[in-house]
Amino acid sequence: MRTTVKDVAKAVGLSTTTVSLVLNNKPNRIPEATRKLVLKAAKELNYRPNHIAVSMVTKKTHTIGLILPDISNLYFSELAKVIEEQCHKYGYNVLYGNTNGTLEHEFEYLNLFVDRSVDAVIMTVSSNYSETDVKRLYEIGETNNVPIMMVDRTLDDPRFMSVLLDQKLGGFLATSYLINLGHKKIACITGPKNLRISIERLEGYKSALGDAGLPFDRSLVIEGDFSVDSGSRALPYILGQNATAVFSLNDMMAIGVYRECRRYHLSIPQDLSIVGFDDIFIDEFLEPPLSTIAQPVQEIGKYAVKKMMSVLEGKKNPCTDAGDTKIFKPALKVRGSALKFTEKKQI
Amino acid sequence: MRTTVKDVAKAVGLSTTTVSLVLNNKPNRIPEATRKLVLKAAKELNYRPNHIAVSMVTKKTHTIGLILPDISNLYFSELAKVIEEQCHKYGYNVLYGNTNGTLEHEFEYLNLFVDRSVDAVIMTVSSNYSETDVKRLYEIGETNNVPIMMVDRTLDDPRFMSVLLDQKLGGFLATSYLINLGHKKIACITGPKNLRISIERLEGYKSALGDAGLPFDRSLVIEGDFSVDSGSRALPYILGQNATAVFSLNDMMAIGVYRECRRYHLSIPQDLSIVGFDDIFIDEFLEPPLSTIAQPVQEIGKYAVKKMMSVLEGKKNPCTDAGDTKIFKPALKVRGSALKFTEKKQI
DNA sequence: TTGTATGCGTTATCAA
DNA sequence: TTGATAACGCATACAA
Numbered sequence: 001m002r003t004t005v006k007d008v009a010k011a012v013g014l015s016t017t018t019v020s021l022v023l024n025n026k027p028n029r030i031p032e033a034t035r036k037l038v039l040k041a042a043k044e045l046n047y048r049p050n051h052i053a054v055s056m057v058t059k060k061t062h063t064i065g066l067i068l069p070d071i072s073n074l075y076f077s078e079l080a081k082v083i084e085e086q087c088h089k090y091g092y093n094v095l096y097g098n099t100n101g102t103l104e105h106e107f108e109y110l111n112l113f114v115d116r117s118v119d120a121v122i123m124t125v126s127s128n129y130s131e132t133d134v135k136r137l138y139e140i141g142e143t144n145n146v147p148i149m150m151v152d153r154t155l156d157d158p159r160f161m162s163v164l165l166d167q168k169l170g171g172f173l174a175t176s177y178l179i180n181l182g183h184k185k186i187a188c189i190t191g192p193k194n195l196r197i198s199i200e201r202l203e204g205y206k207s208a209l210g211d212a213g214l215p216f217d218r219s220l221v222i223e224g225d226f227s228v229d230s231g232s233r234a235l236p237y238i239l240g241q242n243a244t245a246v247f248s249l250n251d252m253m254a255i256g257v258y259r260e261c262r263r264y265h266l267s268i269p270q271d272l273s274i275v276g277f278d279d280i281f282i283d284e285f286l287e288p289p290l291s292t293i294a295q296p297v298q299e300i301g302k303y304a305v306k307k308m309m310s311v312l313e314g315k316k317n318p319c320t321d322a323g324d325t326k327i328f329k330p331a332l333k334v335r336g337s338a339l340k341f342t343e344k345k346q347i
Numbered sequence: 348m349r350t351t352v353k354d355v356a357k358a359v360g361l362s363t364t365t366v367s368l369v370l371n372n373k374p375n376r377i378p379e380a381t382r383k384l385v386l387k388a389a390k391e392l393n394y395r396p397n398h399i400a401v402s403m404v405t406k407k408t409h410t411i412g413l414i415l416p417d418i419s420n421l422y423f424s425e426l427a428k429v430i431e432e433q434c435h436k437y438g439y440n441v442l443y444g445n446t447n448g449t450l451e452h453e454f455e456y457l458n459l460f461v462d463r464s465v466d467a468v469i470m471t472v473s474s475n476y477s478e479t480d481v482k483r484l485y486e487i488g489e490t491n492n493v494p495i496m497m498v499d500r501t502l503d504d505p506r507f508m509s510v511l512l513d514q515k516l517g518g519f520l521a522t523s524y525l526i527n528l529g530h531k532k533i534a535c536i537t538g539p540k541n542l543r544i545s546i547e548r549l550e551g552y553k554s555a556l557g558d559a560g561l562p563f564d565r566s567l568v569i570e571g572d573f574s575v576d577s578g579s580r581a582l583p584y585i586l587g588q589n590a591t592a593v594f595s596l597n598d599m600m601a602i603g604v605y606r607e608c609r610r611y612h613l614s615i616p617q618d619l620s621i622v623g624f625d626d627i628f629i630d631e632f633l634e635p636p637l638s639t640i641a642q643p644v645q646e647i648g649k650y651a652v653k654k655m656m657s658v659l660e661g662k663k664n665p666c667t668d669a670g671d672t673k674i675f676k677p678a679l680k681v682r683g684s685a686l687k688f689t690e691k692k693q694i
Numbered sequence: 695t696t697g698t699a700t701g702c703g704t705t706a707t708c709a710a
Numbered sequence: 711t712t713g714a715t716a717a718c719g720c721a722t723a724c725a726a
Contacts, residue, residue: 053703
């Protein structure tokens with residue numbers, strides 16, 4: 001059996017109050033003598049506070065809930081790692097759940113975590129929320145007094161803190177790069193079309209096209225679902241449109257394009273230039289290494305928990321403070337998956 | 348504020364006992380009338396039990412602690428996903444921690460989780476344990492009455508449940524495949540040399556060599572650390588030994604070999620055949636797709652939590668039951684990274 | 695069929 | 711400087 005405060009108290013012949021006082025370094029003026037006595041006994045009995053009991057009275061669990069679409073996804077597993085590491089630094093543990101991108105699971109985990117009295121929730125919403133859904137989400141946070149932070153993807157509601165990426169800029173960067181390489185027919189494989197990040201990245205694509213005086217051609221855009229397979233499925237269509245380059249809204253679909261290109265005996269970048277999005281670790285090991293838009297995952301994760309901690313320490317009010325949406329800038333990472341359009345012609 | 352049993356009781360004019368009784372479907376004969384009344388009130392007030400308070404009295408948190416070396420590692424992130432999903436099915440949540448392979452962190456998280464009264468711990472130990480360490484680990488589980496399960500890697504102590512892979516068989520399979528392809532000089536890039544899985548996989552390598560009447564040549568073995576970089580670093584040495592094939596004890600190092608081969612303008616499998624270990628998802632998208640030893644991660648994860656659940660439900664005693672070590676069989680997955688030795692000569 | 699009282703391990707209030 | 715005692719939200723033995 002674990003030793004409790006009672007055991008320690010009994011061992012030193014003092015009350016549990018006194019023991020609790022010294023163990024928690026309370027400002028009460030406890031004489032050094034009894035102080036040492038208690039500390040010694042606690043150590044000898046290997047006393048460790050029962051966290052559940054502490055939570056019961058303090059109303060703090062020092063636990064945060066992390067709700068992610070899929071932790072086996074490279075981007076999220078890295079994010080999960082940073083977040084856990086950072087939380088650990090602050091003395092917080094993390095409870096996590098995979099939603100597989102469904103709204104039901106998002107709410108299910110949110111409720112589950114809130115039932116377990118997590119101090120905060122960090123989540124990336126992956127489905128479409130109706131106004132009612134947003135309201136429901138907000139109310140869960142409100143009535144349980146747990147701050148909710150959106151990371152990577154957000155809801156259109158200023159009441160939630162958000163830590164995001166400038167998705168549009170990413171789309172712009174990728175597309176501009178391809179344009180500067182001389183490509184005119186640049187296809188775009190999107191994510192689910194109603195998804196915010198999908199829309200924003202596509203906007204960047206359009207905007208780059210516009211800046212270059214190139215027309216936006218709807219037939220060059222094909223919808224995917226961020227999976228490798230959907231990337232593969234998109235290739236035949238893209239080829240049919242005579243595109244010479246493609247901007248894939250994430251790296252997984254780009255990998256799908258790679259795979260399908262091999263089946264068609266097409267080589268990247270000679271036959272098709274491609275730029276992805278995310279910069280997952282595997283990119284540099286692909287053949288050719290995939291050029292992509294890099295998200296500063298480490299910084300995003302660090303910022304997210306730092307911000308959350310300051311909220312939990314009461315330094316910030318998540319609902320009223322300005323600047324509650326932090327937007328990180330992505331960067332183009334040039335590797336070897338895109339070639340000048342002219343070079344292509346020479347082959 | 349959240350509604351409590353008291354609120355519900357007050358609302359229906361009954362005692363908290365009655366409310367608790369119906370809410371938990373206790374076998375007390377509660378008349379359908381009051382039953383419905385309570386249920387209705389609970390629903391209207393949106394009552395959700397405070398999990399912390401429940402744990403306080405039931406001594407069960409329905410939480411398991413998952414201690415992994417690195418959740419951003421492809422193998423572990425997949426394992427973490429299965430485990431979380433399975434736990435979720437059983438109504439359990441998971442608290443997780445990254446140890447980065449250090450003994451201190453393993454103990455730190457174990458203590459942390461035990462302080463939080465997790466019902467069980469599933470961990471993969473990644474460092475070397477002295478006898479004292481093993482004893483300490485065991486005692487933590489014992490005094491807190493939390494079953495500890497080792498997954499993927501184990502300690503040499505029958506008191507812990509273990510869910511493992513037949514590592515030696517994996518090494519044997521990979522090496523035999525290369526031997527059957529006609530290779531005589533097969534290098535081996537190992538993991539940290541004192542690590543159990545490293546030793547076991549190497550034993551499989553030796554055993555395959557022995558079965559084929561091939562000599563075990565120590566100079567063909569080079570130590571890595573399971574990272575991509577260590578795979579890259581190993582290549583020049585392997586080339587220097589005139590090896591025509593290499594068995595990499597994990598896929599990450601194999602990826603390192605791929606990368607380094609490109610720098611040397613060597614092609615796989617024409618210039619060098621290679622077989623990895625793990626079957627991480629990216630393997631099939633590499634060029635050429637990496638042949639490897641596949642671990643049934645899904646099954647391993649499912650089995651692990653199923654077993655743990657049966658222990659928690661008291662159907663099994665983790666310390667006395669026989670067969671507490673389950674060993675899964677790996678399988679060779681042939682893709683395109685190895686070629687017949689003779690074909691190589693023809694090129 | 696339902697209510698009272700108690701306890702889980704801890705912190706907090708207030709008195710001594 | 712220290713110790714009763716209450717309280718956190720719930721489940722449960724026992725009583726009514």
